[in-house]
Amino acid sequence: MQIASLFQKNRPVFSLEIFPPKRTGPIDTIYKTLDSLKDLEPDFISVTYGAGGNAADTSTADIAGNILHRYGILPLAHLTCVNYSRHEVEQILERLKEKNIKNILALRGDINPDIPPKKEFSHASDLVKFIREKGDFYISGACYPEGHVDAKSLDEDIEHLKAKVDAGVSHLISQLFFDNAYFYNFLEKARKNGINVPIQAGIMPVINKAQIERMVTLCGASLPSKFTKMMQRFEHSPEAIREAGIAYAVDQIVDLVAHGVDGIHLYTMNNPYVARRISDSIKGILYA
Ligand code: FAD
Numbered sequence: 291m292q293i294a295s296l297f298q299k300n301r302p303v304f305s306l307e308i309f310p311p312k313r314t315g316p317i318d319t320i321y322k323t324l325d326s327l328k329d330l331e332p333d334f335i336s337v338t339y340g341a342g343g344n345a346a347d348t349s350t351a352d353i354a355g356n357i358l359h360r361y362g363i364l365p366l367a368h369l370t371c372v373n374y375s376r377h378e379v380e381q382i383l384e385r386l387k388e389k390n391i392k393n394i395l396a397l398r399g400d401i402n403p404d405i406p407p408k409k410e411f412s413h414a415s416d417l418v419k420f421i422r423e424k425g426d427f428y429i430s431g432a433c434y435p436e437g438h439v440d441a442k443s444l445d446e447d448i449e450h451l452k453a454k455v456d457a458g459v460s461h462l463i464s465q466l467f468f469d470n471a472y473f474y475n476f477l478e479k480a481r482k483n484g485i486n487v488p489i490q491a492g493i494m495p496v497i498n499k500a501q502i503e504r505m506v507t508l509c510g511a512s513l514p515s516k517f518t519k520m521m522q523r524f525e526h527s528p529e530a531i532r533e534a535g536i537a538y539a540v541d542q543i544v545d546l547v548a549h550g551v552d553g554i555h556l557y558t559m560n561n562p563y564v565a566r567r568i569s570d571s572i573k574g575i576l577y578a
Contacts, residue, residue: 291364291392292392292393292428292460293334293364293366293393293428293430293460293461294428294430294460294461294487294488296333296334296364296553297461297488297552297553301576301577302546302547302551302552302553302554302576303333303334303488303490303552303553303554304332304333304553304554304556304569304572304576305332305333305334305335305336305366305490305553305554305555305556306327306330306332306334306335306336306555306556306558306565307335307336307337307338307492307555307556307557307558308320308323308324308327308335308336308337308338308353308558308560309337309338309559309560310337310338310340310349310350310353311349311560313347313349317349317352317353319560320353320560321356321360323558323560323562324353324356324357324360324361326562326565326566327558327562327565328361328363329566330565330566330569332363333364333553334363334364334365334366334393335357335361335363335364335365335366336365336366336367336368336395336463336555337350337353337354337357337365337366337367337368338350338368339367339368339369339370339397339399340370348385350367350368350369351367351382351385351386351389351391352389353365354366354367354386354389354391355389355390355391358389358390358391359389359390364393365391365393366393366394366395366430367386367391367393367394367395368394368395368397369382369386369394369395369396369397369417369421370397370398370399371396371397371398371399371410371411371414371416371417371420372398372399372400372401372407372408372411372412373399373402373405373407373408374408374410374411375408375410376410376411376420379411379417379420380424383421383424383427386427387426392426392427392428393427393428393429393430394421394427394428394429394430395429395430395431395432395463396414396417396418396421396429396430396431396459397414397417397431397432398411398412398413398414398417400508413450413454414431414432414454415450415453415454415457418431418454418457418458418459419457419458421458422457422458428460428461429458429459429460430459430460430461430462430463431451431454431455431459431461431462431463432462432463432464432465433451433462433463433464433465433476433480433489434447434464434465434476434509435464435465435467435472435473435475435476435477436465436467436472436476436510436511436512438465439509439510444475444476444479445479448476448479448480448483448485449483451480451483451485452483452484452485455485455487459487460487461487461488461489461490462485462487462488462489462490463489463490463492463555464476464489464490464491464492464555465492465509465511466492466493466494466505466509466511466557467491467492467511467512468511468512468513468514468517468538468542469512469513469514469517470542470545470546470549472512473491473546473551474549477489488552488553489552490551490552490553490554490555491546491551491553491554491555492555492557493539493542493543493546493554493555493556493557494539494556494557494559495535495536495538495539495556495557495559495564495568496520496521496531496532496534496535496538496539497531497532497535497559497561497564498528498531498532499521499525499531501559502521517538520534520535520538532564535564536564536567536568536571539556539568540568540571540572543568543572543575544572544575547572547575547576554572554576556568556569
């Protein structure tokens with residue numbers, strides 16, 4: 291099933307994101323996480339792809355395959371391209387085909403200063419075109435409500451996004467954000483620029499201060515004063531910051547749903563407890 295077709299339902303699509311465990315750790319931990327997440331009945335679950343430049347890393351395909359075959363949930367396999375040759379990407383696509391995985395989130399990947407890019411794919415749109423040539427896949431892409439960190443402006447980033455969608459992307463998932471105003475502004479500009487595919491809002495609940503600082507450094511999301519005040523007030527209590535983070539995420543989602551958002555993509559950070567708390571709080575809102 292194509293992810294884009296889920297958006298024909300008369301309610302916002304609700305999906306979850308997980309990441310494979312570290313290569314040094316046991317793979318089974320992810321299945322304990324999925325055992326808990328499956329009860330949340332997400333429309334799909336996406337699995338991130340390591341940007342390490344190791345085409346032999348098969349864990350994303352393996353986990354996505356199990357999401358489909360063991361849990362009966364639609365998987366979305368992330369795939370980055372900047373560190374791969376065409377031949378390596380072809381091998382990864384073969385592996386996804388073998389597992390009957392049809393939906394791919396096509397990404398450039400972050401450029402790691404220690405790993406020179408292979409130059410066969412400069413942008414995600416190159417990967418989109420390549421995957422389309424290989425046939426048999428539905429392609430999703432990433433978008434950035436505050437503009438991608440490499441882009442000179444949001445307008446320039448949206449021009450590139452339009453080209454990526456025109457290359458064959460049928461669904462977008464946004465980078466995390468903590469101020470919904472950025473998402474609404476982005477959505478308005480995207481629609482004005484003729485980007486008409488469904489756009490899901492990516493929401494990341496705060497679990498602890500270190501996690502959020504790391505994420506914000508990586509993606510440059512703005513922190514509204516309401517958010518920073520919350521962090522300052524509760525940073526010394528792991529339980530309080532988690533509770534406040536859950537409440538903040540739920541508040542963001544209620545506002546997004548009230549504004550008619552296409553869907554919510556929850557960055558679970560492999561934390562089923564937090565995902566469940568949020569899912570329980572918003573179920574009645576999503577299905578209203
Ligand atoms: P692109 O769409 O290629 O955009 C990257 C930059 O290039 C932008 O500034 C854009 O404006 C610019 N650009 C695009 N096309 C052109 C062009 N033709 N000419 C000039 N400039 C251009 N990373 C991982 O390593 N693994 C993951 O699993 C992963 N999952 C993600 C999931 C989501 C929902 C999101 C939002 C991000 C994810 N990332 C992941 C991070 C992502 O790889 C980085 O943000 C990366 O820096 C950009 O990837 P992209 O696919 O958006 O790139």
